Amino acid sequence: MPKEKSFHHGDLKRVLFEKALELLDRDGVDGVTIRAVAREAGVSHGAPVNHYRDRKALLTALAQRQFETILNSVEDGLTAAPGGSNAWIEVFGKALLEFGFKYPHRYKLLWRGDLIDLKDPDLSKVMDQVYLQLCGQIELAMPQVEFDRDTVAVAFWSMIHGYLDMRLSGMFVPLDDKVTGRPRDAALLDLFKMLAPLNRS
Amino acid sequence: MPKEKSFHHGDLKRVLFEKALELLDRDGVDGVTIRAVAREAGVSHGAPVNHYRDRKALLTALAQRQFETILNSVEDGLTAAPGGSNAWIEVFGKALLEFGFKYPHRYKLLWRGDLIDLKDPDLSKVMDQVYLQLCGQIELAMPQVEFDRDTVAVAFWSMIHGYLDMRLSGMFVPLDDKVTGRPRDAALLDLFKMLAPLNRS
């Protein structure tokens, strides 16, 4: 547990992280500047360097936390899943789609390899955890598959991510469904289920 | 045909566009600054405003041109295609994948809705052309399909784009194939072909 007010300010690192997340949700990643975060936290523009080396380190910490959230969301979904052989599609698909539509700016940050440090051990660790969990579920559901598990995992994740990325970039909103945006989501998951017969059974 | 040296400088707009494209390929979109482009063109930092209102207008022009290139590439591929009912998968898939791997920074720019003007008429026109061409091919190949044509188009494009976006962001290079990167590409296209039996035939 962090001290209430340990030294000059208090646990500034926690405050900086929270303010950065608020700015991210409100203004997008461009709004998350060292100086803006410092302003929100009520400290000088030079203070954050003691806790985050630079902007990339701050954004990396934000991204790492979001992957943790997604990992937990998937784990929760898996324990509550009916357990059909296609359950992983619903669980992973819904986890990613709901997260993306709820926190678009957080989701987009996850794939900004130019802004975050992909070599960061904590970040790459949780990214690997999510990916390996997906592969594990595919292996459980499809013990004999025509394509290797990595290919199925990459194809699935590519489709979900590509769809989210284009939707959140405002790319084909006008060409997308005119209603809630959800029927198309479900259709994509249903469509991917057609690949389940890849089982050599 | 543009005049050789029409006024103060010559047709600066053309030069600005070309230098901007060079900078994009070399340094990524962050390297395409108004001032850097002006430097490369040998003019002052205030000169470009007479030809591109602001940075977003310049980047929009770059993106529009790239979509034109992709559109032409697809059209070339279609005329040369064998014409099988799955030909559109190969043609569109290869056009996008080859463009993305050859010009990663150009490809990434296309989906930066925060940097380009999606409402620009010229840009949205060519984007619609590419999308409608895809839908048209799907309609030709799959006259009776279980899902509506838009859903198939979105699913296909999502998978290709998601894969490219993650690859080009350096996201799962370590987890991807260790060889050339191409076997995985082909596997994804093959995998999507499994959806062709969606034909109610």
Next chain:
DNA sequence: ACTATCAAATTGACGGCGTCAATATGAGTT
């Protein structure tokens, strides 16, 4: 209780950016 220490915070500077306003230039027209 006093002082030394040292992480944490402040301040100020530097260069780069986008953008805007004021000014200068010069080719084509009258």
Next chain:
DNA sequence: AACTCATATTGACGCCGTCAATTTGATAGT
């Protein structure tokens, strides 16, 4: 030869990230 007006230059403003020098103040050692 003078005018016009698009084009180009210059300089400014307020952001930004980052760094160096300095100050602050909680804590540990005497």
